[in-house]
Amino acid sequence: MKVIKIDKNQWSQGLEQLRNAFRLFGPVGNGKASSIQELAPGQAPDLTFANTRLSPKNLVFPQSEVMLNYSLDPDDPERNILKEAPKDYAPRAVIGMRPCDAKALSLVKMNFDTDQYQDPYWLNLYNATTFVGLACDAPASTCFCTTAGCGPYHEEGLDVLLVSQKDGYLAKPLTDKGDQLLKAAGWSQAADADKVIADAKAAAEARIVSKVESDSLRAADTMALYGAPFWEDISFACLNCGTCTFSCPTCWCFDIQDEAYRKKGVRIRNWDSCMFPIFTVHTTGHNPRDTKLQRVRQRFMHKLKYFVDKYDQGIMCVGCGRCVRQCPVNIDIRRVSAMMNSMASAAQCAVGGK
Amino acid sequence: MSTYTEKIREISQRLLKECKVEMVIGFRQGTLPMMNEPCIVRKPEEVERLVWDSNCGINLANYLTNRKEKIGVVAKGCDSRNIVTHILENKIKREQLVIIGVPCQGMIDKRKIAAGVQGEILSVAEADGEVTVQTAAGAQTFKKAEVLQQNCSVCTHRNPVIHDEMVAEPVAEQTGVDPYADVAAIEAMSAEERWKFFEELLAPCIRCYACRNACPLCYCPTCFVDESKPQWVGKGQDPIDVRTFHFLRAYHCAGRCTDCGACERACPVGINMRLLTKKLNKDCLALYGWEAGLAEDKRPALDTYKANDPENFIH
Amino acid sequence: MENPYLPYPVRIDDIVVESEDRNLKTFKFVFLNPEDEQKFAYRAGQFAELSIAGVGEIPIGIASSPVEKGFIKFTVNKAGVVTSHLHNMQVGDVMGVRGPLGNWYPWDMLEGKNVLIVGGGFAFTTLRSSIIYMLDPANRKKFKNINVVYGARTPGMLLYKDELIEWEKRDDIHMHITVDGTKDPNWKYNVGFVPPITEQKAPQGDADSYAIVCGPPIMIKFTQPVLEKLGYDHDHIILSLENRMKCGIGMCGRCGIGRELVCKDGPVFTLAQINRTPREY
Numbered sequence: 001m002k003v004i005k006i007d008k009n010q011w012s013q014g015l016e017q018l019r020n021a022f023r024l025f026g027p028v029g030n031g032k033a034s035s036i037q038e039l040a041p042g043q044a045p046d047l048t049f050a051n052t053r054l055s056p057k058n059l060v061f062p063q064s065e066v067m068l069n070y071s072l073d074p075d076d077p078e079r080n081i082l083k084e085a086p087k088d089y090a091p092r093a094v095i096g097m098r099p100c101d102a103k104a105l106s107l108v109k110m111n112f113d114t115d116q117y118q119d120p121y122w123l124n125l126y127n128a129t130t131f132v133g134l135a136c137d138a139p140a141s142t143c144f145c146t147t148a149g150c151g152p153y154h155e156e157g158l159d160v161l162l163v164s165q166k167d168g169y170l171a172k173p174l175t176d177k178g179d180q181l182l183k184a185a186g187w188s189q190a191a192d193a194d195k196v197i198a199d200a201k202a203a204a205e206a207r208i209v210s211k212v213e214s215d216s217l218r219a220a221d222t223m224a225l226y227g228a229p230f231w232e233d234i235s236f237a238c239l240n241c242g243t244c245t246f247s248c249p250t251c252w253c254f255d256i257q258d259e260a261y262r263k264k265g266v267r268i269r270n271w272d273s274c275m276f277p278i279f280t281v282h283t284t285g286h287n288p289r290d291t292k293l294q295r296v297r298q299r300f301m302h303k304l305k306y307f308v309d310k311y312d313q314g315i316m317c318v319g320c321g322r323c324v325r326q327c328p329v330n331i332d333i334r335r336v337s338a339m340m341n342s343m344a345s346a347a348q349c350a351v352g353g354k
Numbered sequence: 355m356s357t358y359t360e361k362i363r364e365i366s367q368r369l370l371k372e373c374k375v376e377m378v379i380g381f382r383q384g385t386l387p388m389m390n391e392p393c394i395v396r397k398p399e400e401v402e403r404l405v406w407d408s409n410c411g412i413n414l415a416n417y418l419t420n421r422k423e424k425i426g427v428v429a430k431g432c433d434s435r436n437i438v439t440h441i442l443e444n445k446i447k448r449e450q451l452v453i454i455g456v457p458c459q460g461m462i463d464k465r466k467i468a469a470g471v472q473g474e475i476l477s478v479a480e481a482d483g484e485v486t487v488q489t490a491a492g493a494q495t496f497k498k499a500e501v502l503q504q505n506c507s508v509c510t511h512r513n514p515v516i517h518d519e520m521v522a523e524p525v526a527e528q529t530g531v532d533p534y535a536d537v538a539a540i541e542a543m544s545a546e547e548r549w550k551f552f553e554e555l556l557a558p559c560i561r562c563y564a565c566r567n568a569c570p571l572c573y574c575p576t577c578f579v580d581e582s583k584p585q586w587v588g589k590g591q592d593p594i595d596v597r598t599f600h601f602l603r604a605y606h607c608a609g610r611c612t613d614c615g616a617c618e619r620a621c622p623v624g625i626n627m628r629l630l631t632k633k634l635n636k637d638c639l640a641l642y643g644w645e646a647g648l649a650e651d652k653r654p655a656l657d658t659y660k661a662n663d664p665e666n667f668i669h
Numbered sequence: 670m671e672n673p674y675l676p677y678p679v680r681i682d683d684i685v686v687e688s689e690d691r692n693l694k695t696f697k698f699v700f701l702n703p704e705d706e707q708k709f710a711y712r713a714g715q716f717a718e719l720s721i722a723g724v725g726e727i728p729i730g731i732a733s734s735p736v737e738k739g740f741i742k743f744t745v746n747k748a749g750v751v752t753s754h755l756h757n758m759q760v761g762d763v764m765g766v767r768g769p770l771g772n773w774y775p776w777d778m779l780e781g782k783n784v785l786i787v788g789g790g791f792a793f794t795t796l797r798s799s800i801i802y803m804l805d806p807a808n809r810k811k812f813k814n815i816n817v818v819y820g821a822r823t824p825g826m827l828l829y830k831d832e833l834i835e836w837e838k839r840d841d842i843h844m845h846i847t848v849d850g851t852k853d854p855n856w857k858y859n860v861g862f863v864p865p866i867t868e869q870k871a872p873q874g875d876a877d878s879y880a881i882v883c884g885p886p887i888m889i890k891f892t893q894p895v896l897e898k899l900g901y902d903h904d905h906i907i908l909s910l911e912n913r914m915k916c917g918i919g920m921c922g923r924c925g926i927g928r929e930l931v932c933k934d935g936p937v938f939t940l941a942q943i944n945r946t947p948r949e950y
Binding site for chain 2: 032033050053054063064140141142232233236237239240241242243246247255257259268270271273276277278324325326328329330331332334335
């Protein structure tokens, strides 16, 4: 598939043309922060943003989503029988999400799309969406994608990668879905731009200044890391709020709740967080993760060790830096990863030195 | 390095060496501009970690709840008022604490600074009442008074109300500020305007509970939003449930809130939920002459009953 | 795409009060759509989500046995929101069941082996399922000696009393029923906690013997050293864990312990596996 050149004057016209085939979503700023929203007719995505404040995971995993519905009407012969809630899975396209957030979707997919079970809500929205990414030429000082198995021009999880140019965009189709979107927009001007993109990519990667350290964690002993002495220091400041998990593009934990009013009800799922004490509390009152040390450790161990062991696909983090920027008390995964990793590598050296 | 930092280290080292405390709770340098991290220091040789500047807005009283140790705690004015409240509410004992008082000159609002510069903030330095911000485009200087957290800019209790040590002479308290101008503006709205105002105020909420968890008053073992038997409030994003959380939480803080600003500061989506708690602070002051956390020997307004208590607000 | 969150509609066919404190009831369900029973093919040790519209779901071990056809049974302790609601429901009421979920006791591996079952309190449900399965005429010859140590606080708290008495009379299963204490002068079985009774009555462990343990955490804690003393290796001690769950299918992340999800990778683990995992259950 050839790289397509989109001139500035073709941009909004092509977007409007896309509306015949897709509901359009994209970043919208309000002066303080931006978020991925549905774009009204004539509204163009704001592609000047650094990154959205919250991750775009709600595109496929809304914070609250109706799963099932039911009647509680005593006169209804079907009462108390749970039914699938009606859903709109018409084609959608998101224009201008960051590559890190797309990579996050491909990590989360491993949880929701398994051999044994497929989560229909997540997968139907995912399959209905064409993901058009915007390569990141001005990463923040808190971005560490290049050490998190990702990068500012990373293509995994995207259908099209847009590269910003002075006079428009270069669009690199990555899948058939992406190819079709470009055609639907009427963007078809082939460009010989592989070198331009490769150079821009190298320049962008060189601008990433911070890192997550995880190279020794795959081989590390789980229980040794779990019992490490540093967890009190790491967890002391934690408030046990859900900011890190809710802003994280790779966190997927959820709760299921029934909400009923009079003769009707729904079963919904809501984002949940391993930081909340009630996440794990048993009916007896027993809580296997009763302390914030245990909860903070769970979050970092899940992202940097358990996930690595389970899937062998790297860490459950794409380096977007949202948790670093938004944690109210400045708990920083870069610092935590360095502590875990250096303990793991010291242990390996000790074994090697015997 | 600020003289406050030096003095905090010196006092902490002495307290630890003399075994007056088992630990000191203070702040360490954060990994981002305008962010410091609450931390524990247990050994005299570790006091070099402790720092103080205008980015210590987290309320450290929050970290004292139900602790059993003998603790040195660094406390600015609002922290000290919440420590008083904690003592009154039996969340910590006075004799467990050595309070290292910090006369406060206000905390920086990082959102105000971010809104005032173009691009990412790379570093921030403060000196002589000015804050200098480095971005890729260059340096920009603000008067500190212009970039304070809103609660700090109207604060009239900057000096610790109780302390065992002081890191400096008390600072002059601000006079002539109107702490409740923002509340009065909302009171002046029509019912419809007010409804719309609160609707918009709370619309971005993601129910992460950072406001609740940053608040030293919110120490209930199970918060009402987390109860399942009975379940008081839905757990989804229905605006009615979101508002119920914020309104009820504010009422739970009535007569207890010191307007330390921890809730607003912690919010990842920039909601000023202080507008709710401040209304109750204003009413408590007007109706009962009560401001929270000023004295260890006075029971809180909602903890006492007098025959002539005003009651015309009860409908 | 199959929706694994959609329960099969079932009707409550029978309710039996199992314990003297009336906190344990056994619910017998019949599928409203007969074809759903085929889809619900399960093995002893699995669990299901009992699903009540307007209230919620609760994961409960399946007490009926795969060799029992036409219905499924669950014994439910009244504790939280869903189980309290369920205890107030009546025969004929319609609700949902979602499953079967999780793994099962390793029946293929247990073939040709001695099986020791150690159970306590109301955790005996999937053990009942297992015993009925093993005693089925088509299956009994697949296993060598079967020993069962089962204890409750009092005689009135023992589950499935009629079946216990019946099993006591058989010679192809060795029952060791015990209670923590009783004032009944006619009580003819053991008195004592499960761990010491296991130590006295259970056969020695060897390469051909496995122990399945299911009970409250305190019982598991004190039974483990007894089994070690008897010679059961950690990979011959099989446990069924409980954790707070929601989805039951490994999606919602709640029941994770280390890399394992109790609902999907478990609930059945060997002690050897659990030793490599944070004990967050």
